[in-house]
Amino acid sequence: MxxxxxxxxxxxxxxNARCGTLVTRTGxxxxxxxxxxxxRGGPLSLTSPDMLAAVTPPVQGVxxxxxxxxxxxxxxxxRQYGRGAQSFLALGPxxxxxxxxxxxxxxxxTRPSSEKEVHVCIHSGGHMVGPARYMDTVAALQPDLFVTLxxxxxxxxxxxxxxxxxxxxxxxLSTCLELAAQHSQPRQQQxxxxxxxxxxxxxxxxxxxxxxxxxAAGQEGxxxxxxxxxxxxxxxxxxxxxxxxxxxxxAKAVGDRSDVAGYAICGLGTGEDPAQRxxxxxxxxxxxGLAPEAAAARVVFAxxxxxxxxxxxxxxxxxxxxxxxxxxxxxxxxxxxxxxxLRPPQGWQPGDAPSAAGAGAGGADVALxxxxxxxxxxxxxxxxxxxxxxxxxxxxxxxxxSRAYVHHLLNAHEMLGEVLLEAHNTSHMNGFCQAIRxxxxxxxxxxxxxxxxxxxxxxxxxxxxxxxxxxxxxxxxGPAGEDAGVKGAEDRPAxxxxxAEGAGSFGGKRPAGRAKWVRV
Amino acid sequence: xxxxxxxxxxxxxxxSPALKFKxxxxxxxxxxxxxxxxxxxxxxxxxxxVGTQGSVKGLTTAQLVELDCHVIxxxxxxxxxxxxxxxxxxxxxxxxxxxxxxxxxxxSGGFQMVSLLHLAEITEQGxxxxxxxxxxAMLLTPEQSIAIQNRLGADIIMAxxxxxxxxxxxxxxxxxxxxxxxxxIDRCISxxxxxxxxxxxxxxxxxxxxRLRQISIQQLVERDLPGYAVGGLAGGESKDDFWxxxxxxxxxxTGLPPGKxxxxxxxxxxxxxxxxxxxxxxxxxxxYPTRTARFGVALxxxxxxxxxxxxxxxxxxxxxxxxxxxxxxxxxxxxxxxVVTRGISSAAILVTYHNIAYTQALTRRMRAAIEEQRFPxxxxxxxxxxxxxGDVPGWVRDAMAEAGIDLAGVATDQPAPGAAAAEQKVGAxxxxxxxRAAGRARGPVAAxxxx
Ligand SMILES: [Zn+2]
Ligand SMILES: [Zn+2]
Numbered sequence: 024m025x026x027x028x029x030x031x032x033x034x035x036x037x038x039n040a041r042c043g044t045l046v047t048r049t050g051x052x053x054x055x056x057x058x059x060x061x062x063r064g065g066p067l068s069l070t071s072p073d074m075l076a077a078v079t080p081p082v083q084g085v086x087x088x089x090x091x092x093x094x095x096x097x098x099x100x101x102r103q104y105g106r107g108a109q110s111f112l113a114l115g116p117x118x119x120x121x122x123x124x125x126x127x128x129x130x131x132x133t134r135p136s137s138e139k140e141v142h143v144c145i146h147s148g149g150h151m152v153g154p155a156r157y158m159d160t161v162a163a164l165q166p167d168l169f170v171t172l173x174x175x176x177x178x179x180x181x182x183x184x185x186x187x188x189x190x191x192x193x194x195x196l197s198t199c200l201e202l203a204a205q206h207s208q209p210r211q212q213q214x215x216x217x218x219x220x221x222x223x224x225x226x227x228x229x230x231x232x233x234x235x236x237x238x239a240a241g242q243e244g245x246x247x248x249x250x251x252x253x254x255x256x257x258x259x260x261x262x263x264x265x266x267x268x269x270x271x272x273x274a275k276a277v278g279d280r281s282d283v284a285g286y287a288i289c290g291l292g293t294g295e296d297p298a299q300r301x302x303x304x305x306x307x308x309x310x311x312g313l314a315p316e317a318a319a320a321r322v323v324f325a326x327x328x329x330x331x332x333x334x335x336x337x338x339x340x341x342x343x344x345x346x347x348x349x350x351x352x353x354x355x356x357x358x359x360x361x362x363x364x365l366r367p368p369q370g371w372q373p374g375d376a377p378s379a380a381g382a383g384a385g386g387a388d389v390a391l392x393x394x395x396x397x398x399x400x401x402x403x404x405x406x407x408x409x410x411x412x413x414x415x416x417x418x419x420x421x422x423x424x425s426r427a428y429v430h431h432l433l434n435a436h437e438m439l440g441e442v443l444l445e446a447h448n449t450s451h452m453n454g455f456c457q458a459i460r461x462x463x464x465x466x467x468x469x470x471x472x473x474x475x476x477x478x479x480x481x482x483x484x485x486x487x488x489x490x491x492x493x494x495x496x497x498x499x500x501g502p503a504g505e506d507a508g509v510k511g512a513e514d515r516p517a518x519x520x521x522x523a524e525g526a527g528s529f530g531g532k533r534p535a536g537r538a539k540w541v542r543v
Numbered sequence: 544x545x546x547x548x549x550x551x552x553x554x555x556x557x558x559s560p561a562l563k564f565k566x567x568x569x570x571x572x573x574x575x576x577x578x579x580x581x582x583x584x585x586x587x588x589x590x591x592x593v594g595t596q597g598s599v600k601g602l603t604t605a606q607l608v609e610l611d612c613h614v615i616x617x618x619x620x621x622x623x624x625x626x627x628x629x630x631x632x633x634x635x636x637x638x639x640x641x642x643x644x645x646x647x648x649x650x651s652g653g654f655q656m657v658s659l660l661h662l663a664e665i666t667e668q669g670x671x672x673x674x675x676x677x678x679x680a681m682l683l684t685p686e687q688s689i690a691i692q693n694r695l696g697a698d699i700i701m702a703x704x705x706x707x708x709x710x711x712x713x714x715x716x717x718x719x720x721x722x723x724x725x726x727x728i729d730r731c732i733s734x735x736x737x738x739x740x741x742x743x744x745x746x747x748x749x750x751x752x753x754r755l756r757q758i759s760i761q762q763l764v765e766r767d768l769p770g771y772a773v774g775g776l777a778g779g780e781s782k783d784d785f786w787x788x789x790x791x792x793x794x795x796x797t798g799l800p801p802g803k804x805x806x807x808x809x810x811x812x813x814x815x816x817x818x819x820x821x822x823x824x825x826x827x828x829x830x831y832p833t834r835t836a837r838f839g840v841a842l843x844x845x846x847x848x849x850x851x852x853x854x855x856x857x858x859x860x861x862x863x864x865x866x867x868x869x870x871x872x873x874x875x876x877x878x879x880x881x882v883v884t885r886g887i888s889s890a891a892i893l894v895t896y897h898n899i900a901y902t903q904a905l906t907r908r909m910r911a912a913i914e915e916q917r918f919p920x921x922x923x924x925x926x927x928x929x930x931x932x933g934d935v936p937g938w939v940r941d942a943m944a945e946a947g948i949d950l951a952g953v954a955t956d957q958p959a960p961g962a963a964a965a966e967q968k969v970g971a972x973x974x975x976x977x978x979r980a981a982g983r984a985r986g987p988v989a990a991x992x993x994x
Contacts, residue, residue, distance in 0.1 A: 438601035
């Protein structure tokens, strides 16, 4: 464990962009960074810990949604287990950030929230979640960072609803922090678990719970052990919809608090114009009214702000340090490999002719959604392509496999296709963040940003295939995911993409030289 | 060459142009062997995971190496449909295309057609079937199957055989199929264009008729192929019929040559693998371990663990405490219980990973036991763990008696009547039927089924 106490420090800044180090009780995160996306605590296709360890540059941290632990498993189960989400989910050595939502779906609003609780739809159906239940779950997860409960609203919310959201979120912040303090207190051994529950379990199944018990036994020498949230960093939720003035007002209600390590800008990626986002982020941060030294010690997390590399860059330019990586889940599910270049050519100056765009984009099939940031491996153009997903990429997938193989795996609905794409895309986003950190540290972030913008004539706005957003909403709106079963790639949202050849069906024209059955 | 003595000098072996087989230890009928293939020296008895379309259900080839897989399967029918053998050949063969440096085996494609396509029909020419693309009549001949497999480039390729389900009640059809399989092996041999790089295995047919099986063995052995398979099993016959056919084909004197590899097709239940190995078989394949994983069923020494069972919601033990695999080292049943069949691929892959770790550890332990001359003890311990009440099924008792393994002190109780009934049942043909059968895990799965 690090000697430095948990907290954030800025190492360098360039405009509002900053690079820093977030020390958590598990390990430190270099910022700006994206956090690995998980669903119910599991990466979508990469097995942990082996395939996460293969990601290069390394995974900085993992994001999970507290709401997905309201049931199956719930807080009681996790407490009984006793060693927190990082161990329960085998998330390796990476710091865990527990956030209040899943960036790829919108779980709220099916039923109205109240002054006391938000309504959230998860895999097991609808739940009303108030600060107590929320923090009880956070404590059971034992994350390194957590976002306080937020009354989430979508970008189309009107002022009155936004004000309500701001009032509730600010009130819940105080409650959450009080509860966090309680959950941080050293406690007697027997308080670690609920005795009645524990006994019942032991009667029910001898042998079960031995790991949790062993973990507890290891600490038995101490009369009291640290509370589950001791050293865990709180991020205050900031709401405010898509109106800058409301964002500022909501942030003012939170303000500078010494008991938070930073802030979570909530409510983004819910339908607002991505071009509007930097202003919304700025409004939230300005509203906090932090003195420069306080701002430099507070980390800023934003969920739902990354719909593509440009959006990530703009969020960083607005002062965001940590972002979710739901974007990788979306491009991977669509069969894309990210191909945008990570570093400008040596000696690039503003005004130079754009350098070669995404290495994979030569002859990109725009109809398939390919552009100069990503390529669609469903495209038949890659049937015989022996090259790696991205030439020069040293990731697990590119070091071992060809575009042709990945194309085949997608066509054949084999899970391995998404494994390889997720490995590459995760590595690529980590490489992007690393390049951004270098640029900020070297004081050339604005130049980097100018170069990145020059790669395309018109900025890419929304790269989320429209069907995916719908599919995500559908998933979130009901327990459909629960019954989805393991259909693997067959589960692919049919409306997400319209791959050539009817997505691997036998229909349509078949290129010569395919099946060689003898016709009689 | 057919010696069964344990003297090192007398251990059977064979030397084919692209395959060197060497038995390194025997105990009773069981043998531990090394099979040097063009890409890898496999250790047998071995289980070969099925990679139908060029991947084993979400596992990377790096993971398959880590899991100690020596040979993996590809299905000719599926691979020819997509991406096509010509494309695969252009991409460096299956090995290059999927980046797998160890052994590979492809099937003939015939069984897939018969089992997957309703309108498949076998004539002297080959297997005719309706094209899944446009419904037109298509034909797979022995020559065509071999040509495709030559392009795919696996270390071991399988002859196109005339498969009749063992449950068919038509002695004349079995007679015809047995002789046709022999006629077709000659056509396969003539068509085989890469005999120094790929090994053509013949497949013994004959249904449950010992006379026909003996004819098939004799006719195929005369062709002096690098290895032999036992076909037509795991298709719904009773376990009693099943083991007797295997025992006949692996018989030390009248069975397949002891110096050559013997492959029982479609076998993936751990108990079946143990029984067949005790009888002297070397190679097995089945979709069972990987398919059942996706339905949330983990293989464990006691049998199977149905992860969806509510009892696992608070069970913080690993899947199998005796398994040292990546999954068992890191995960609890409680975690997997919640996510395994819930559309999170990584969770399904984790159980798949463990199940392959299980089959590979099982065969590794058998090899070590044979080499250390403690195989009967090992079998007894295996059965004691799986049948703690001593209710070892009758067919296992009979097969072990044939294998010369004394089950005194292990098979103590009467065979469980329920278990016996379940085991005599026909094999699961569909994924849905497989799901139902998953818990039993002791009946056959259709041979060479693809995933
Ligand atoms: Zn790559
Ligand atoms: Zn295991």
